[in-house]
Amino acid sequence: MKQPVSIQKPEGKLGILLPGMGAVATTFVAGCLMARKGLGDPVGSLTQMGTIRLGKRTDGKSPAIKDFVPLYGLDQLAFGGWDIFPENAYDTARHAEVLSKDHCDSVKDELSAIQAMPGVFYPEYVKRLNGTHIKKGKTKREMAEQVEADIKTFMKTNGCSRAVAVWCGSTEIYIEPTHAVHQSLAAFEKGLDDNDPMISNSQIYAYACLRQGVPYANGAPNLTVDFPAMWELARERQMPISGKDFKTGQTLMKTILAPGLKARLLGLRGWFSTNILGNRDGEVLDDPESFKSKEVSKLGVLEHILQPEINKALYGNLYHKVRIEYYPPRGDAKEGWDNLDIFGWLGYPMQIKVDFLCRDSILAAPIVLDLALFMDLAARAGFHGTQEWLSFYYKSPMHAPNLYPEHDLFIQSMKLKNTLRWMMGQELITHLGNEYYD
Numbered sequence: 090m091k092q093p094v095s096i097q098k099p100e101g102k103l104g105i106l107l108p109g110m111g112a113v114a115t116t117f118v119a120g121c122l123m124a125r126k127g128l129g130d131p132v133g134s135l136t137q138m139g140t141i142r143l144g145k146r147t148d149g150k151s152p153a154i155k156d157f158v159p160l161y162g163l164d165q166l167a168f169g170g171w172d173i174f175p176e177n178a179y180d181t182a183r184h185a186e187v188l189s190k191d192h193c194d195s196v197k198d199e200l201s202a203i204q205a206m207p208g209v210f211y212p213e214y215v216k217r218l219n220g221t222h223i224k225k226g227k228t229k230r231e232m233a234e235q236v237e238a239d240i241k242t243f244m245k246t247n248g249c250s251r252a253v254a255v256w257c258g259s260t261e262i263y264i265e266p267t268h269a270v271h272q273s274l275a276a277f278e279k280g281l282d283d284n285d286p287m288i289s290n291s292q293i294y295a296y297a298c299l300r301q302g303v304p305y306a307n308g309a310p311n312l313t314v315d316f317p318a319m320w321e322l323a324r325e326r327q328m329p330i331s332g333k334d335f336k337t338g339q340t341l342m343k344t345i346l347a348p349g350l351k352a353r354l355l356g357l358r359g360w361f362s363t364n365i366l367g368n369r370d371g372e373v374l375d376d377p378e379s380f381k382s383k384e385v386s387k388l389g390v391l392e393h394i395l396q397p398e399i400n401k402a403l404y405g406n407l408y409h410k411v412r413i414e415y416y417p418p419r420g421d422a423k424e425g426w427d428n429l430d431i432f433g434w435l436g437y438p439m440q441i442k443v444d445f446l447c448r449d450s451i452l453a454a455p456i457v458l459d460l461a462l463f464m465d466l467a468a469r470a471g472f473h474g475t476q477e478w479l480s481f482y483y484k485s486p487m488h489a490p491n492l493y494p495e496h497d498l499f500i501q502s503m504k505l506k507n508t509l510r511w512m513m514g515q516e517l518i519t520h521l522g523n524e525y526y527d
C-alpha cells in the first residue's frame with residue numbers, strides 16, 4: 090500500500106450491499122436507521138463513537154475518528170442486498186427477534202422498503218437451507234452477470250455514487266483454496282463457464298462486485314476472496330478486499346484474554362469453548378460441513394497469539410477445543426462458555442471460567458458498519474488488495490501469503506489506528522514516551 094497523496098471526498102450516496110440479509114444484516118440496517126433518527130446509539134462502532142489520539146499525550150488532541158478521516162455519514166447510506174428468501178428487511182428483522190417490535194416499528198417504513206434481490210444459490214454450499222427466491226441461469230458466469238446487473242440497477246435507482254459489499258450470508262461448506270480454479274483469474278473465469286464445483290455462491294457475488302468496482306468484505310469464514318484468482322481480480326480492478334468471519338462473541342473474548350495471559354507469561358494447558366445458539370446461523374452451523382469452516386476459523390486464533398513453537402514450556406502442550414451446539418430456545422441470544430486450565434509459578438494449576446451471555450447480531454452490527462465505511466475509505470485512498478489493517482474485525486484475518494495473521498486485539502487496534510494516522514499524514518504513535526522524561 091502506498092501512502093495516499095489525496096483521498097477522494099465522500100460525496101453523494103454510498104450503497105451498502107449485503108449478500109445475505111438475515112439477522113446480522115437487518116439488525117445492522119435497522120440500527121443505522123434508528124441512529125440516524127436519534128433513536129439509539131451505534132454502540133460498538135469505532136467509526137461512530139471512537140476517538141483517535143494525535144500527537145503527544147500532553148497535546149490533549151483526541152478527535153472523533155469520523156471527524157479525522159473523511160467517511161460517509163449515516164445519512165448518506167443506502168441499503169440493499171440479496172437473499173434466497175423473499176421477505177423484506179422489516180419482516181426478516183421481526184422474524185429474527187433480535188430487536189424488539191418497538192424498535193423494528195420505529196423504522197418500519199424504511200425497513201419494509203428494502204426488498205432483498207433474488208440470490209445466487211446452489212444449495213450444495215449451504216445444505217440446511219432451501220431457498221426459494223433465487224436466480225436462474227445455465228452457468229455460474231450467467232449468475233455473476235445477473236448480480237452485476239443488480240448492482241448497476243441498485244446504484245441507479247438509489248442515486249449512489251459508490252458502493253461497498255459486506256457478506257452477511259450463511260456460512261458455506263469448507264473449501265480449500267488449493268484447486269486449479271482458484272489459482273488464477275483466467276482459470277476462475279473458465280470455471281464460471283464450466284460450473285466448476287469449487288466455485289461457491291459467495292465467490293460469485295465477490296467476483297461480480299469486484300468487477301463492478303465494489304470493495305468486498307467477507308463476514309463469514311467461507312473461502313470467498315482469499316485465494317490467488319480473487320487477489321488478481323482485486324489488483325486488476327484496484328479494489329480492496331478483506332475477511333474472514335466477523336470477530337464477535339467468544340473469539341472476541343479469546344483475543345482479549347489470551348494476549349493478557351501471554352503478556353504475563355501464564356501457562357495454558359487447555360482451553361475448551363462451547364456455545365449454544367438457536368438462530369438460523371446456528372441451524373446452518375449444525376451441518377458438519379459448514380461447521381468445519383467455522384471451526385477452522387475459530388481454532389487458528391490461539392496458536393497465532395500464543396506462538397507455542399517459541400513458547401514451548403507455557404503453550405507447547407495446549408489442548409484447544411471449540412464446539413457449537415444448535416439449541417433453538419435461545420434464538421440469537423447465544424451463551425458462550427469457556428474453561429481455561431492455566432498454570433503459574435512452579436506450574437501450579439488454576440482455572441478461569443467465562444460465561445458470556447451475548448447477543449450475536451448486536452455484536453456483529455457495528456462491525457458491518459465499520460467495515461463498510463473503512464473499506465470504502467480504503468478504496469477512495471487508492472488502497473487495493475487485502476486490507477490487513479482491518480484484522481481487528483475478523484476471526485481469521487486475511488494476510489499476505491508469506492505472513493502469519495495478527496490475532497491479538499490490542500495489536501490489531503494499534504495497527505488500525507496507526508493506519509488511519511498514516512493515511513492522514515500524522516505521526517505514528519509508538520507508545521515509547523521517553524520524551525516526557527527528558
Ligand SMILES: NC(=O)c1ccc[n+]([C@@H]2O[C@H](COP(=O)([O-])OP(=O)(O)OC[C@H]3O[C@@H](n4cnc5c(N)ncnc54)[C@H](O)[C@@H]3O)[C@@H](O)[C@H]2O)c1
Pocket residue numbers: 108109110111112113114171172173174185208209210211215218256257258259260261290291308309310334335336337338368369370373448449450452453
Ligand atoms: N452474528 C455473529 O456474531 C456472527 C459472527 C461471525 C460471523 N457471522 C456470520 O455472519 C453470517 C450471517 O449471520 P446471521 O446470524 O445473520 O445468519 P442468518 O442465517 O440470520 O442470515 C444469513 C442469511 O443469508 C442468506 N443466504 C444464504 N445463502 C445465501 C446466498 N447464496 N445468497 C443470498 N443470501 C443467502 C440466508 O437466507 C439468511 O437470510 C453467517 O455466516 C455467520 O456465520 C455472524
